[in-house]
Amino acid sequence: MVKCALISGKGMGIMHGRNFNNHPDAKVVAVCDMDPNLLETAKKEFNVPGYSSIDELLANCDAELMLLIVNETRRIPPLRQLISAGRNVFTEKPLCGLEGQYRVREEDAKIAAPAIKEWRASGLKFGIDYNYRFMTHFKKLHEDVVEGRLGKICMVRARAHFNCWSHVIDQILWSMGLPEWVRVLGNPNEPGGWQRMIQMKWANGTIGSLDGSNTWGFDEHPLRVKIVGDKCHAEARGLDGWYRRCKSNTWP
Numbered sequence: 256m257v258k259c260a261l262i263s264g265k266g267m268g269i270m271h272g273r274n275f276n277n278h279p280d281a282k283v284v285a286v287c288d289m290d291p292n293l294l295e296t297a298k299k300e301f302n303v304p305g306y307s308s309i310d311e312l313l314a315n316c317d318a319e320l321m322l323l324i325v326n327e328t329r330r331i332p333p334l335r336q337l338i339s340a341g342r343n344v345f346t347e348k349p350l351c352g353l354e355g356q357y358r359v360r361e362e363d364a365k366i367a368a369p370a371i372k373e374w375r376a377s378g379l380k381f382g383i384d385y386n387y388r389f390m391t392h393f394k395k396l397h398e399d400v401v402e403g404r405l406g407k408i409c410m411v412r413a414r415a416h417f418n419c420w421s422h423v424i425d426q427i428l429w430s431m432g433l434p435e436w437v438r439v440l441g442n443p444n445e446p447g448g449w450q451r452m453i454q455m456k457w458a459n460g461t462i463g464s465l466d467g468s469n470t471w472g473f474d475e476h477p478l479r480v481k482i483v484g485d486k487c488h489a490e491a492r493g494l495d496g497w498y499r500r501c502k503s504n505t506w507p
């Protein structure tokens with residue numbers, strides 16, 4: 256039985272807490288939130304002791320897995336504290352984004368780097384919730400690419416609403432690896448809707464594009480990833496399992 260402590264009494268935290276708690280091999284044994292009302296919510300939900308700080312939680316609870324479901328703007332200090340206390344950690348994506356998940360900057364990577372280094376040296380388990388990797392249609396697309404069913408990959412075309420931004424980037428990197436270069440058109444300081452058009456190229460010659468927008472939303476699936484190979488092309492769309500794989504070169 257894995258003893259878990261949940262840090263967050265907010266919606267996303269409660270959801271993760273419930274999922275772990277409903278697993279036959281895991282149990283939420285304590286909760287923590289600096290907000291007294293949300294701490295009460297979490298205590299009632301799991302019927303376990305609650306603490307208003309991570310210091311107090313660590314001093315009073317021997318849970319081996321910490322569910323750190325706090326925002327990317329304030330995740331790194333508690334993550335480092337938990338790792339240095341020898342606790343395994345599960346957290347949300349993206350790991351660090353001081354200006355929010357839609358605007359992850361080079362500076363954020365620098366802030367996250369010591370935490371990653373400390374985790375690697377610790378031998379502890381650390382997970383980031385890229386849950387789209389477990390959706391059947393995205394899994395299928397990934398497997399079709401890496402198991403060669405699409406043939407030699409020539410092109411990637413993706414699009415996402417910004418609420419799915421971290422996930423669409425993760426999907427591309429997961430199946431394709433790091434591109435050699437990326438360039439972007441768009442103004443991230445534009446008020447209201449953002450529009451971004453990204454082009455990229457991989458070392459093996461594969462070219463790709465990714466469009467981001469928060470005006471083009473759920474009506475046409477909040478994200479799509481299409482990968483074109485010389486044998487087949489395939490596309491995974493949205494959050495409801497849409498997947499299609501077709502033979503390449505079907506022009507009559």
Ligand SMILES: NC(=O)c1ccc[n+]([C@@H]2O[C@H](COP(=O)([O-])OP(=O)(O)OC[C@H]3O[C@@H](n4cnc5c(N)ncnc54)[C@H](O)[C@@H]3O)[C@@H](O)[C@H]2O)c1
Binds near residue numbers: 289308324325329385
């Ligand atoms: N994977 C997905 O599909 C998906 C979907 C939605 C949201 N998310 C992610 O989930 C995360 C949700 O974060 P949020 O906005 O609810 O977090 P948040 O920062 O608002 O924190 C959640 C709760 O934890 C408490 N808290 C924060 N830091 C604390 C600390 N050091 N000590 C004690 N309590 C602390 C806060 O009081 C708050 O009630 C985001 O990163 C978001 O990107 C992921």
